[in-house]
Amino acid sequence: MNTSTLIFADLIVWFLLLGSVLSYNTFNKLQLPPNVTSPESAAFDRGGEGPYVTVADGRILKWQGPNVGFVDFAYTSPNRTKDLCDGTNDLNLGPICGRPLALSFNYKSSDLYITDAFFGLLVVGFNGGLATQLPGIYKYLSGIDVESYTGNVYMTDASLTYDIRDMTKPGFKPDSTGRLLKYDPRTQRVTTLLSSLSGAGGPAVSSDRKYVLVPEFANKKIQRYWLQGPKHNTNEVFLTDCGSPKSIKRAINDGEFWVAVENQGQPQGLRVNGSAIVIETVPLTQFMNLSPAVVQEGGNALYVGSSGTDFVGVYTN
Numbered sequence: 442m443n444t445s446t447l448i449f450a451d452l453i454v455w456f457l458l459l460g461s462v463l464s465y466n467t468f469n470k471l472q473l474p475p476n477v478t479s480p481e482s483a484a485f486d487r488g489g490e491g492p493y494v495t496v497a498d499g500r501i502l503k504w505q506g507p508n509v510g511f512v513d514f515a516y517t518s519p520n521r522t523k524d525l526c527d528g529t530n531d532l533n534l535g536p537i538c539g540r541p542l543a544l545s546f547n548y549k550s551s552d553l554y555i556t557d558a559f560f561g562l563l564v565v566g567f568n569g570g571l572a573t574q575l576p577g578i579y580k581y582l583s584g585i586d587v588e589s590y591t592g593n594v595y596m597t598d599a600s601l602t603y604d605i606r607d608m609t610k611p612g613f614k615p616d617s618t619g620r621l622l623k624y625d626p627r628t629q630r631v632t633t634l635l636s637s638l639s640g641a642g643g644p645a646v647s648s649d650r651k652y653v654l655v656p657e658f659a660n661k662k663i664q665r666y667w668l669q670g671p672k673h674n675t676n677e678v679f680l681t682d683c684g685s686p687k688s689i690k691r692a693i694n695d696g697e698f699w700v701a702v703e704n705q706g707q708p709q710g711l712r713v714n715g716s717a718i719v720i721e722t723v724p725l726t727q728f729m730n731l732s733p734a735v736v737q738e739g740g741n742a743l744y745v746g747s748s749g750t751d752f753v754g755v756y757t758n
């Protein structure tokens with residue numbers, strides 16, 4: 442090897458190191474309105490606008506850029522008033538103010554589907570406003586992903602026995618009665634795909650629509666339920682050893698996902714491919730020390746939402 446080859450090799454090593462160290466190390470905040478907290482879900486619309494987030498006071502807010510900030514987009518409870526509800530995080534007001542937890546667009550129709558801990562499954566058009574409640578009986582709907590090609594809605598009901606208010610009671614323990622459900626908008630029927638889940642979080646359908654991944658926070662694993670192919674209607678363990686996964690979102694790279702996890706006290710975003718290989722681990726702790734509820738990729742950034750924060754964290758390179 443001559444000197445210039447050595448220097449070249451050195452440079453490559455240097456860039457690789459720099460790349461891994463600099464990965465998503467720039468941080469910004471999208472500040473929520475006064476007293477508003479807990480953006481636990483984030484989504485972008487068909488035109489790339491957003492993020493739209495669910496917050497603790499019962500609203501779905503839309504980010505309109507740094508000059509305007511977040512504005513009201515939709516809400517889930519017909520009895521919600523801004524006077525009573527804006528800025529509250531009182532779960533006892535949930536039946537009046539609503540408590541939307543997750544959201545997902547149907548990119549064909551531009552409808553926004555919402556899960557609410559008190560009002561179940563709802564849908565609202567692209568102009569927002571009061572969302573329409575859809576049929577179904579739920580205890581504690583949490584995560585959601587709409588598969589835009591068929592319009593089918595995949596969602597998780599966290600439990601048959603406890604609801605969101607029970608979780609704040611002393612001595613609370615999650616059970617294993619969570620379910621993965623499918624809502625078919627043509628028949629308006631809800632079917633159970635998986636049961637006995639423990640701490641079921643936000644599911645994600647693969648970009649080829651062949652399967653859906655479901656995180657089990659309390660079981661520290663991710664399950665794969667096959668929608669198509671030789672194994673359809675069966676499930677298997679997809680990933681363990683990944684800490685406690687809260688939610689899964691499709692990444693921009695086809696066939697990949699971002700998983701929000703808490704791993705030995707460390708909030709992380711994991712980029713995982715369809716072979717369950719963790720391709721990238723992004724530490725989030727330096728700028729956000731609360732357990733991440735969602736890691737949503739948009740543009741060149743990761744949008745991180747969490748229960749308890751008054752902002753959405755934006756990680757860029």
Ligand SMILES: *[C@@H]1O[C@H](CO)[C@@H](O)[C@H](O)[C@H]1NC(C)=O
Nearest residue numbers: 474475476477526527528529
């Ligand atoms: C925020 O909460 C504080 C304390 O409860 C209250 O005094 C204040 O009016 C609230 N601000 C807004 C804009 O709701």
Ligand SMILES: *[C@@H]1O[C@H](CO)[C@@H](O)[C@H](O)[C@H]1NC(C)=O
Nearest residue numbers: 517518519520521536537560
């Ligand atoms: C809204 O308020 C009315 C009048 O108090 C009540 O009858 C109705 O049940 C409430 N609706 C919901 C969804 O809580």
Ligand SMILES: *[C@@H]1O[C@H](CO)[C@@H](O)[C@H](O)[C@H]1NC(C)=O
Nearest residue numbers: 696714715716717718719720
């Ligand atoms: C996942 O990544 C591994 C390692 O790069 C690769 O071998 C595998 O083919 C990938 N799987 C898929 C489904 O892309």
